[in-house]
Amino acid sequence: MPNSPEPEKPAPFPAHKLACLRQERGLTQTALAGQIGVSRQFFNQMEAGRVLPNVVIALRLATVLGSTVEELFRATAAAEATGIPVTQADPRLEAGARLWLGRVGGSWIAHAADTAGTLAAGFAPADAVLEGPGRARMLAALPAPTSNLLIAGCDPALALLQPAAGSTAGGRWHWIDCGSGRALDLLAAGQVHVAGIHYSGTNGAGNLAELRLRGLGARMSLVQFTRWEQGWLVRRGVGAKFFGCTALATGKWRLANRADSAAARHWLDRELARAKIDPRRIPGYDVPLASATDGAQAVAGGRADVTVGPQALAMAHGLDFVPAEAVDFDLVAPATWWRSDRGRTLKSRIAELAGTGVLTGLPGYVPTQSGIERPKRQSRR
Numbered sequence: 001m002p003n004s005p006e007p008e009k010p011a012p013f014p015a016h017k018l019a020c021l022r023q024e025r026g027l028t029q030t031a032l033a034g035q036i037g038v039s040r041q042f043f044n045q046m047e048a049g050r051v052l053p054n055v056v057i058a059l060r061l062a063t064v065l066g067s068t069v070e071e072l073f074r075a076t077a078a079a080e081a082t083g084i085p086v087t088q089a090d091p092r093l094e095a096g097a098r099l100w101l102g103r104v105g106g107s108w109i110a111h112a113a114d115t116a117g118t119l120a121a122g123f124a125p126a127d128a129v130l131e132g133p134g135r136a137r138m139l140a141a142l143p144a145p146t147s148n149l150l151i152a153g154c155d156p157a158l159a160l161l162q163p164a165a166g167s168t169a170g171g172r173w174h175w176i177d178c179g180s181g182r183a184l185d186l187l188a189a190g191q192v193h194v195a196g197i198h199y200s201g202t203n204g205a206g207n208l209a210e211l212r213l214r215g216l217g218a219r220m221s222l223v224q225f226t227r228w229e230q231g232w233l234v235r236r237g238v239g240a241k242f243f244g245c246t247a248l249a250t251g252k253w254r255l256a257n258r259a260d261s262a263a264a265r266h267w268l269d270r271e272l273a274r275a276k277i278d279p280r281r282i283p284g285y286d287v288p289l290a291s292a293t294d295g296a297q298a299v300a301g302g303r304a305d306v307t308v309g310p311q312a313l314a315m316a317h318g319l320d321f322v323p324a325e326a327v328d329f330d331l332v333a334p335a336t337w338w339r340s341d342r343g344r345t346l347k348s349r350i351a352e353l354a355g356t357g358v359l360t361g362l363p364g365y366v367p368t369q370s371g372i373e374r375p376k377r378q379s380r381r
Helices: 018-024 029-036 040-047 055-065 077-082 156-161 180-188 202-213 263-274 292-300 311-316 341-355
Strands: 098-104 107-112 128-132 135-138 149-153 173-177 194-197 220-234 306-310 320-334
Touching: 018 040, 018 055, 029 040, 029 055, 098 149, 098 173, 149 156, 149 180, 149 320, 156 173, 156 220, 156 311, 156 341, 180 194, 180 202, 180 320, 202 220, 202 320, 220 292, 220 311, 220 341, 263 306, 263 320, 292 306, 292 311, 306 311, 311 320, 320 341
Parallel strands: 149 173, 149 194
Antiparallel strands: 098 107, 098 128, 128 135, 194 320, 220 306, 220 320
16 A cells, blocks of 8 residues: 555664755645645654655655655665764754754754753653764664754743644654743754744733844744743742842842843843842842743752742742733744644644643643734734
8 A cells, every 4th residue: 555654664764855855845744745645644754754655655755856765765874873964052062962853944953952951850862962063873762853843942831832642743842941032043043943932012012022123023923822920939938028129239139140132131131220220239140041940940959049930930949939020922933934734733732732721720821812823013002
């Protein structure tokens, strides 16, 4: 039968260009599957490297894509022996570092699999190991990472987007824990597929403004993820004694600060300016941390007294919480990407998390219109 894979042991990672060639030709998985006579589900598994087509299907595929069978399904012995070229999102990673991989714009992008946030729950399976600068060795124990999705942002709820085992979504969905500014930098550099941001403003106005400021407004679109309560995460038992920026001005509270491009840092600097407080008077202000999770861990570990972040992180780390404002957390990707199979799948997954109560079960989360694209022009009412 044409939809049946040949009884051949699949290689640990078929180094084919199937996904890239399909996307370059503007074809969806459904459209291409129809042209070669297979189901979309089978094509998804084939593109993810989990199954190999028979000769007839492989020849049809090569013809439609204007390629060759050899190019699409080249053996991987050489790649296993010498590794594959990767673009490191963090050039400081050393040989032996475990990696998460994703294919973005025809290049392999490597992110650290082991961070303060991911290690809180123990080691998670990695896709590869860094062998040297710009070169990685694939790990054979996992399905091919061709269809992996890389999502950057500081909201820990992004980790919930990973589809359930057995899903037809294809690949693994990796959450890259970082601030909003860093997430947008990675997206603009072609090192993630999606960025999560939460700049202050009602109905996503702050997020839209940040995209315009960076010159990304024309080609990027926002999809609503959730709305959550942002505020001060304070050392347990002393939250009642903390009065926001006024308390910081005393110099008695150690701050776990965020990077200057982070949305939480933008909010903090704005509040300090309004209160006419010199940030140099605040212990810890000049030592920024990469993410909200890092900040919460610093407070919980006694290295700081207060940080800025979502209410859910305060509860998860046993900290007091002093609310400040509700913020819209939106996901950013090219408008064309949101119309692709993976873009539509991600929207559906977001809506599913909201509709089944998964997001509302998190303290301070109020998902409204989750999975819906946000208008680029805000109403003036």
